[in-house]
Amino acid sequence: MKLLLSFFFNLSTCFVIAQDHAVIEVHYNFSHQRDTTQRDKMYRENMVLRIGADKSLYFSNDKAEADSLRRVMIENAIKKGMAEGSSNISIDLRGTKQAQGHEIYREFTAHPGKATVITKFNAVHYFIEDETGKINWEIKEEIKEIKGLLCQQAIGNFRGRTYEAWFCNDLSFATGPWKLSGLPGLIVEASDSKKEVVFALHKIENITDRNLPVRQPVKGIHTSLKDFEKMRKGYLDGLMAGTAANDDPDVSVSMKRTAPPASEKEKAGLFNNPLELLKN
């Protein structure tokens, strides 16, 4: 019987590794001073880093929640509109949170110096290969405990900012939040020297039992950042000119928001303090 028992346990754990399912999820409270002219306003978002044995995916938890909520609201509004026979459907999206659209996928053992930014534009996934390169981390002697984990300090420069990172060698995943990585352990916390960008640890969960995959969407267009920006600019220009009309002329959908979405301002380059101050 003991043999049978151990057989079952072993079977389950071995498979988990083989299929590279997610092992842990690290939840970060991300904050960013996007606009130095408005020092009192910090952009905040709850981010998740889902990690498997050799892959990780960084995404917005807020977006996942907001998406599902928005989907329900839109469906309900459309149904209501249909039921009333009205072709003008009004959706009140006030109160739903705006969130970053892109995700970052890494194969941190196979391609340590590379990140794939996954972004959805006009209902198509784009995989933007970003050669983040090796951050020249300087390991410090300082050690502190973060939520029960023993972490060590490292300092490194990345795209115009000097980051102070805390990594945990007991979690041997060489990855971290956003595009930060390349330390001998998971980056649990990180912030730039001006505290304009902060990734603070909220919690780490063992999700082995949940059987979630770590992978990028199957379909999408692989591209470089340059080509993507070119395409996006071209498309937005076209949109202004009215080429991208609603598919169904009989139904007009209007959405209400309290303020213009933050992303519009970002697209228009109205923020003066982006995450990446330098291209490389």
Place this chain on the structure above:
Amino acid sequence: MRKWIFLWVAVLLVYSGHTQMNIQGQVLTETGKPLSGVTIALVHVLKKNIIAFTITNDTGLFILQFNKPIEPDSLQIKVSASGYGSLSTGMQSLPEKIIFRLVPASIQLPEVIVKAGKPAIRYKADTLTYAVDSFVQRQDRTIGDVLRRLPGIEVDRNGRISFNGQPISHFYIDGDDVLADKYNIATNSVGADMVKDVQVLENHQPVRVLNNVAFSDKVALNLNLKSKARLKLTARIETGGGYADKGIYDANANLMVFKKKYKSIHSLKANNSGVDIARDVLSHNLNDILKNIQNHIPAEMLNLNYPRNPSLEQQRMLFNTSAMVNANQLIKTSKDIQLRFNIHQLSDKQAQSYLSNTYFYLPANDTVAYLQQQETVSRISSSQFKFTATSNKSRFYYNHSTTAEFSRQPAHSVTTLNQQISDQRLLQRATNLSNEFNGLVATPSKNILEIYSYFNYLQKPERLTVLPGIVPAIFNAGMPYKTLQQEVTIPSFFTHQSLTYRRPSKKFLQTYKTGFTRQWQVMKSAVSVLQMNNELNTISDSFMNQIQWRHQQIYFDADYDYLGTRVKVTLSIPVSFQHIRYTRASGANRLYDLNQLVSSPSISLKYSTGLESYLLANYRFGNDIGSLQDVYDGYVVQNFNRLTRNSIPSSITSLHSANLTFNYRKSIKLFFLSTSAKYSSGRNNNIGNTQFGSQLQLIEVIPYLQRTRNLSLSASLSKYLFPLKTTVLIKSSIQQNEWDQMQNGIADRFVNSASNFSVTITPKVSQKINVSYSGNYINSFSKPKEQKKVLQSVSQMWHTTELSFFPSANWQLKIRGEDYFIRQQQTGQSGHFFFADLSVLYKMDKMKTDISLEILNLANVRQYKMNTVSANSLHQTAVLLRPRMVLLKALFNL
């Protein structure tokens, strides 16, 4: 593990300059493949900090550069990569190029990392919670489909739910017992998408007054609904039509409301497609409930000599025309009183057609054979009303319920037995009225008083008519006659009143119970013959019974419970004074009196071997004084082939039984194991002697010291395999029964043995394909106790495979195959049956409608044959099956 790791450390250090040091090397897998992205760190053993590190490149190579250390002895090189075991080595005598070989290992996480917020299963304080979303598959429609797949939970063919081997005692929906034990309607109607969690409540105590006072080993199940299911009325209407050998219809309408103060399940069902809707109102724990009340309800005495039911899916062989209205309502008043109404009305017509051969192998190569062919049509119309009022508060509890049941079952069969044709008509009616009251109150000194009262009135008149007049030599002095008619009725009145006093202390509970039961019964039976000249004669005294029966007992029961942290002990010592008095209208021993002091002590010990495992040992010595049905001495014609009577004054049975159960589980790993061994040994003061006549069997119960012995061992293991997204259920059991059998006045001791092995697995192969498989193997044999040689043995094997395929979001294709194989070893006879079903479902999301096309029994298999063995007899049964059926259905979710 150690053996696997081949680590070479043969070594050299390269000095470059005075202060900079360099270590070079490569990291490989055990098979020699280079590993990239592996961290090589120089770690201070005491301070635990990293001094320098590097990461291997695509070819697994690395160069670790660092300043010359002051204390090289305290440094270690640590190689780690997630998914592999980590390695460490000292700095002494390193080779020029150091090679590390890493072995795959499970990822070790520091203990501080908590489990994710919502795992598939949670365990807390006797409550095991399954998150339905983690287990549901796309083809699942009702919660019953999901329950079948939950690790640790099992649902049998009748819909009875068990948790780790133990049947559930209560079924709740959002904490409310809406259905009063008849929970099949919920498992078949509540949608899988309506339920958030399935909760298993262990050591369940339904009475709040007794919470933390009385130890309970009951298990209950609760469906925790999603909030959207609580808000609105849920209606599901399913209608279908099709063709088999005639027009087929199937219609269901379910209306469900699950609000906090009001819950209801209403259903209207009708079909002739082979779906047994009477199962919706099956009370799973009825026997236990009656046993607790000590109400011995008289069994039906007459029948149409049905064969054994084949172990086949019922829908394959049920020729029915059924309709049922079922209404269940639960209302909570402002004063925390629950009012519940459960009402149903069933009308069912079932037809059966079968061949049944029974062979009795008697000593001296004498074989008695009954070759029977029978066509039966039976109807049932029954209604039940149940009203319950309950108040369940922490200091006070009462429960009052009134039940009324009426049924009428006419049946008709045409039988050819050993080439003689007879026509039987059976009419069974029943009226069953009962009233139950139970009240508990906690006194200020925390002691608990309970009062219980139960009354039951039951009448079940039965009438059997056999045409033509059988065996004139016995029934009509050798003269031919038209028909034989047997009538029997046992009106019965039963009451049970009791008073209980419970005295709890910290670890010790004393329970004292006293009460009385009283049963009045009158048995009247008579056989009459209709002569050729239409004159009706009642046959003489030996075919008549008129017995007045009274059975009363006064009892006193002392129970002691010890509730330790690991050990729970329950000792029960009931003592009852029983008095039976009956009078017969005629014959010898017209008045009989029996006074007896009876005790049925029991002890139960539960030892928790761990947080989620326990060992349970039970012993009981039971004593039972039989019923009126054990003592009637006038012949009763049970069916056209069988006469029964008793020649004993009373039946006394004693039984020692002992059980040992070991239950183990690991909720977090979704692993469940239950093993049990049961042994019982009994004595009985009588035996049924079967005498085989050419046209009749006569069973007469005579005084005899009969001993029985039963042993059964069983094990069941259930584990959820995460990579395959399936529960694997493996069950095995061995059962051996030993008993005496008397035929033609010769007693023999027989051993029957059955072993069973089954496996069920329901993997999710991909997003588009789900598979389920279950395999079952049974081997049974019988032999005389004194002989080594097996007299009879039969093996059966059946496999069921179901493939669900989802080509797109709206389409669903299901193929089901069932394969049955039966073989009888001695004659070499075997049977092989294969059934295939197909269904296609299309979901119209916008209209909340599903359309499905089902084809059942594609191969149009029309007959199923089965052999069973028992002692020295062999039964061969061949049942007519439903033909190929095509059914088009529409399901509307409103």
